[in-house]
Structure formats: C-alpha cells, structure tokens
Amino acid sequence: MLQCTAVGAVPCPDGSVGHPSCELEEEHDGEHAECCWVNNYLDNALWFRWEGESGRFVTLPWCDAMRGDDDACTLFADHPGAHVWQFSDPTLDAIRADLLNRYPDLTGTRSHETD
Ligand SMILES: [Zn+2]
Numbered sequence: 844m845l846q847c848t849a850v851g852a853v854p855c856p857d858g859s860v861g862h863p864s865c866e867l868e869e870e871h872d873g874e875h876a877e878c879c880w881v882n883n884y885l886d887n888a889l890w891f892r893w894e895g896e897s898g899r900f901v902t903l904p905w906c907d908a909m910r911g912d913d914d915a916c917t918l919f920a921d922h923p924g925a926h927v928w929q930f931s932d933p934t935l936d937a938i939r940a941d942l943l944n945r946y947p948d949l950t951g952t953r954s955h956e957t958d
C-alpha cells in the first residue's frame with residue numbers, strides 16, 4: 844500500500860503559497876491531512892485538513908495504535924486508512940532508490956566493528 848500523493852496550495856498571510864502534502868494512505872476517505880506542528884506539552888498536533896480548494900487547521904490527538912513497544916502511529920486519532928507502518932511513501936521510496944543507484948556503496952547498514 845502507498846501513501847496519498849495529494850498536494851494542496853494554500854495562500855499564506857505574507858503573500859506566499861504553502862504546499863501541504865498528505866500523510867494518509869492513498870485513496871483514503873475524507874479530507875487530506877498534513878501535520879503542521881507537534882504540541883508535546885498537550886500531547887497532540889496541529890493538522891491542516893483540506894479538500895479541493897478549501898482547508899482548515901485543526902488540533903487533533905494522536906492515533907493510539909502501536910507496533911511493538913515503541914513504534915507509534917504518527918497520524919491523528921481515528922484517521923482514515925491504514926496506520927503509517929502499513930504503507931510506504933512513494934516519493935521517499937523514489938529518493939532512496941535514486942540515492943542507492945548513484946551511491947551503490949550506501950546500503951543503509953553500518954558496521955559495528957571496532958578497531
Ligand atoms: Zn490524502
């Protein structure tokens with residue numbers, strides 16, 4: 844399964860245009876979503892949710908799903924689609940493949956040998 848590749852265009856107060864990219868699983872129901880800011884004090888996050896040309900900021904609690912003891916889902920509670928470890932980001936996959944093609948010595952593993 845892959846991550847949604849939707850990208851929005853949001854006019855900012857300074858006249859620039861922001862481009863949120865969706866973090867949910869592809870073909871999810873409802874609005875797209877990008878995490879904008881993590882509030883560690885209140886243990887929640889500010890998300891930008893959008894559909895078409897309209898969007899809104901909303902504060903949401905975290906999804907409470909865990910994989911193992913220390914791998915939490917980084918999406919919001921009751922998000923549509925799968926948890927983050929159940930799909931991959933095609934953009935990051937393409938970047939990794941390109942880097943490995945250009946730098947074949949980079950295998951992602953590190954030697955733990957000592958001198
Ligand atoms: Zn989306």
Ligand SMILES: [Zn+2]
Binds near residue numbers: 907908916922925
């Ligand atoms: Zn989740």
